[in-house]
Amino acid sequence: MSTSLYGVIALVETAIGLLLMARLAIGPTISDRIVALNTLSTQATLAVLFFAAFADRAIYLDVALWLASFSYLGAIVWARYLERGLL
């Protein structure tokens, strides 16, 4: 498996993340921004995983694992805040 393919996939995921950043900037309500940020974190997780395979550094895999677990925790905390007005 050629490693340049991994780099291309990581780049495409980053470009998709840029599309999501537009929604993050223009989103009319705060919930829109949270949805965009949630999806953006998924794309960032994938980009980091593929970049780890591209650069052949296994240490970056832990970054991806951390992102995948804590971004959803953040989304749930934001949802609770929107629903009840307190954390």
Next chain:
Amino acid sequence: MKTIIFIVLASIGLAFSLSGAVGILRMPDLYSRIQCSSKTVTMGALPALVALVVGEGIDSSYASRALLVAVLLLVVNPAASHALARAAYKSGVPMWQGAVRDEVVERKEQQKAKERARRPDDGGGEG
């Protein structure tokens, strides 16, 4: 053979991620956007992660982390999407003008109608 499987799975994942991102940009209302966002994970992220497993081999450290991330995404993303949609509905984010039905309001009206139908009978029985 391995390369072909890798490329097919990765392009499925990238295509669905791209379409989900375009949907999040273009959809008219928050609830449609949440639907696009959860599609991005289920059909976009999982094939890409399986592609990484296929590309690196099942016994590498990349494959184990990729499978762990896949399970994590698969379990937690629906819960997060559900919590977000529920919180947005309760905090009064409007639906799209062309939305056909709102089942929460319909069910509440049905319950109210039922209570209204029941109450005079109970009052009359006690009185």
